Amino acid sequence: MVTSLSHRCSTALRDSISIPGSTTVFNHLPPPLFLRVQSPTGGSAGGGGIQFSKLRCSAAGSETGFFTKLGRLIKEKAKKDVEKIFSGGFSKTRDNLAVIDELLLYWNLSDTDRVLDELEEALLVSDFGPKITIKIVESLRDDIYAGKLKSGNEIKDALKNSVLDLLTKKGAKTELRLGFRKPAVIMIVGVNGGGKTTSLGKLAHRLKGEGASVLMAAGDTFRAAASDQLEIWAERTGCEIVSAEKEKAKASSVLSQAVKKGKEQGVDIVLCDTSGRLHTNYSLMEELIACKKAVAKVVPGAPNEILLVLDGTTGLNMLPQAREFNEVVGITGFILTKLDGSARGGCVVSVVDELGIPVKFVGVGEGVEDLQPFDAEAFVNAIFP
Numbered sequence: 548m549v550t551s552l553s554h555r556c557s558t559a560l561r562d563s564i565s566i567p568g569s570t571t572v573f574n575h576l577p578p579p580l581f582l583r584v585q586s587p588t589g590g591s592a593g594g595g596g597i598q599f600s601k602l603r604c605s606a607a608g609s610e611t612g613f614f615t616k617l618g619r620l621i622k623e624k625a626k627k628d629v630e631k632i633f634s635g636g637f638s639k640t641r642d643n644l645a646v647i648d649e650l651l652l653y654w655n656l657s658d659t660d661r662v663l664d665e666l667e668e669a670l671l672v673s674d675f676g677p678k679i680t681i682k683i684v685e686s687l688r689d690d691i692y693a694g695k696l697k698s699g700n701e702i703k704d705a706l707k708n709s710v711l712d713l714l715t716k717k718g719a720k721t722e723l724r725l726g727f728r729k730p731a732v733i734m735i736v737g738v739n740g741g742g743k744t745t746s747l748g749k750l751a752h753r754l755k756g757e758g759a760s761v762l763m764a765a766g767d768t769f770r771a772a773a774s775d776q777l778e779i780w781a782e783r784t785g786c787e788i789v790s791a792e793k794e795k796a797k798a799s800s801v802l803s804q805a806v807k808k809g810k811e812q813g814v815d816i817v818l819c820d821t822s823g824r825l826h827t828n829y830s831l832m833e834e835l836i837a838c839k840k841a842v843a844k845v846v847p848g849a850p851n852e853i854l855l856v857l858d859g860t861t862g863l864n865m866l867p868q869a870r871e872f873n874e875v876v877g878i879t880g881f882i883l884t885k886l887d888g889s890a891r892g893g894c895v896v897s898v899v900d901e902l903g904i905p906v907k908f909v910g911v912g913e914g915v916e917d918l919q920p921f922d923a924e925a926f927v928n929a930i931f932p
Contacts, residue, residue, distance in 0.1 A: 637892050640892030640930045641930050643673045650666055687709075718905035718906060724879065726851040731851045731852075735750075735818065735819065736854070737855055741884060743823060744777055749910070749915055754815075759815040759816055761787075762789065762812075763786050766819050767821060768798045768822060803845055806819075806842045853878055853880075854878070859886040861891075866897065869881070869898055869901075870902065878904055881906045883898075886910065892926075895926065905921070906921040909926075
């Protein structure tokens with residue numbers, strides 16, 4: 548029998564493991580506009596039916612026409628769509644974790660160590676990460692032997708609450724922060740093949756669906772087909788687009804022109820695509836800094852959001868990417884894509900716990916509606932059967 552990870556660690560070592568948070572703070576000029584991005588949530592993490600909560604828009608200062616226009620930014624999904632997205636979208640991860648129910652069905656106190664060892668393995672396979680897994684399992688072990696958890700159902704509820712607590716404490720600010728000047732600017736960044744352009748198009752669809760005017764900026768000047776791909780999304784969503792007027796144009800120049808045009812035309816939001824780049828390529832990462840400075844010259848405080856697109860099928864391998872991008876440009880939120888094809892849904896918890904940056908959207912399908920606002924409670928209820 549293979550000894551579990553937590554058993555191989557001494558108690559002293561386990562107690563010394565720290566869960567680092569992010570030290571990067573992305574500042575906005577006050578008073579910012581907070582647009583709460585919510586999909587329907589369930590009751591307690593222990594279960595309960597899905598309920599709908601109203602979206603609300605609030606500003607720290609007096610409201611303007613811009614605020615009012617964006618009052619209902621993200622459309623609420625019908626109940627059947629939410630069940631499809633959050634339940635169907637995470638089915639592979641849920642299948643991995645289904646063993647937990649079997650383990651806890653006939654649980655008894657004398658069997659605790661074996662059950663927790665196997666539960667630990669299930670969490671690791673789903674890419675919860677060793678730090679989080681050890682923390683959760685040892686907390687359950689302590690509560691069981693202290694007599695606080697006396698049944699399999701109580702253990703499962705405690706497990707779900709532990710995961711929910713990690714997500715809500717370190718990644719609570721899932722609302723888009725769009726400042727108080729037109730246009731609000733959102734930059735989409737990430738490595739090659741993560742789904743940046745597709746995510747930008749789907750986000751534009753959601754924003755347009757609520758009546759916001761959107762301008763796209765084709766800042767991916769390296770990939771030959773990138774501009775064409777974004778033009779297709781612009782046509783599909785009814786958005787205007789600003790592209791490079793000549794070959795080998797600087798991305799910062801394209802984004803600057805787009806934001807200027809958005810400002811002149813009174814556009815609500817400018818969505819900026821950027822070239823995919825390896826986080827280890829210093830010169831390309833430096834280009835992102837130039838892009839960020841370029842838009843800030845046009846609209847003080849911009850970009851309002853810098854969203855990093857991460858491929859969910861890479862699991863914990865996304866963490867080095869997230870660290871590097873955050874250090875260079877100050878990431879304000881994550882978009883996790885391709886989670887419908889991944890059995891590594893635990894990486895959602897890992898990336899939030901590691902960096903303290905919220906997941907703002909998840910992509911769990913090919914459809915235009917399948918980029919969904921992240922909801923911690925709905926996520927926890929979806930991955931644990």
